Amino acid sequence: xxxxxxxxxxxxxxxxxxxxxxxxxxxxxxxxxxxxxxxxxxxxxxxxxxxxxxxxxxxxxxxxxxxxxxxxxxxxxxxxxxx
Amino acid sequence: xxxxxxxxxxxxxxxxxxxxxxxxxxxxxxxxxxxxxxxxxxxxxxxxxxxxxxxxxxxxxxxxxxxxxxxxxxxxxxxxxxxxx
Numbered sequence: 001x002x003x004x005x006x007x008x009x010x011x012x013x014x015x016x017x018x019x020x021x022x023x024x025x026x027x028x029x030x031x032x033x034x035x036x037x038x039x040x041x042x043x044x045x046x047x048x049x050x051x052x053x054x055x056x057x058x059x060x061x062x063x064x065x066x067x068x069x070x071x072x073x074x075x076x077x078x079x080x081x082x083x
Numbered sequence: 084x085x086x087x088x089x090x091x092x093x094x095x096x097x098x099x100x101x102x103x104x105x106x107x108x109x110x111x112x113x114x115x116x117x118x119x120x121x122x123x124x125x126x127x128x129x130x131x132x133x134x135x136x137x138x139x140x141x142x143x144x145x146x147x148x149x150x151x152x153x154x155x156x157x158x159x160x161x162x163x164x165x166x167x168x
Contacts, residue, residue: 002114005123006088009112028088028112032150035119037112038085064117 004070014042016078017068022048025074026059037064040074052082086150096124096142096154103128107154108139119144122154 006028014022023044030037042060044050054061066080088110096104108125112118125139132140148155 001116003111003120004114006110006112007092029085030088030119032084032086032091035144035147037117037119041087067114067117070114 002070009070009074012070013073014040014062015073015075016081017075018078020048020078021045022062022076022081023060028064029061039063040067040076054083091122091150091154094150094152094154096122096156098156098158099148100158102131102158104131104142104156105140111141122147 009025009028012025014025016022023042025040026043027041028037029039029041040062042062043058044053044060050060062076062081063083066076068075068077091107091110094107096107098104105124105127107122109123111120111123113120121141121143123139123141127137127140142156146157146159148157
């Protein structure tokens with residue numbers, strides 16, 4: 001079971017499982033009643049093609065269900081991360 | 084209610100008997116379970132917890148009552164030394 005401290009995640013890079021870097025983590029959206037982690041809020045790299053992704057302003061949202069693993073990078077599934 | 088995780092940092096933590104516990108310093112996330120596992124509380128109330136032995140407390144999410152402008156945790160009999168009084 002992987003447990004991580006939220007502060008260790010700040011400014012971590014997000015990568016898809018086909019090796020593309022999406023950007024850097026800005027924040028995490030949680031439900032404060034159930035404790036469920038809902039979304040990653042990402043600042044996308046300027047070179048990253050954001051079409052097909054959920055954008056709010058300049059921030060890109062990825063559902064936490066897409067997260068495969070968190071080590072040096074946060075790896076997300078390239079299909080599940082689009083919505 | 085949905086909120087960004089950084090909004091929780093620095094919130095004061097009280098028990099439901101309105102005893103000050105400390106301040107939220109960090110949050111432990113269970114990546115596989117996709118949920119908050121516990122809340123790390125620092126700047127502890129010295130009357131409640133013996134600071135010599137602890138740098139901070141990890142409070143499991145299941146004993147957290149609610150999170151708003153402050154965090155309220157359930158009162159645990161015997162968990163804190165001040166309850167002997």
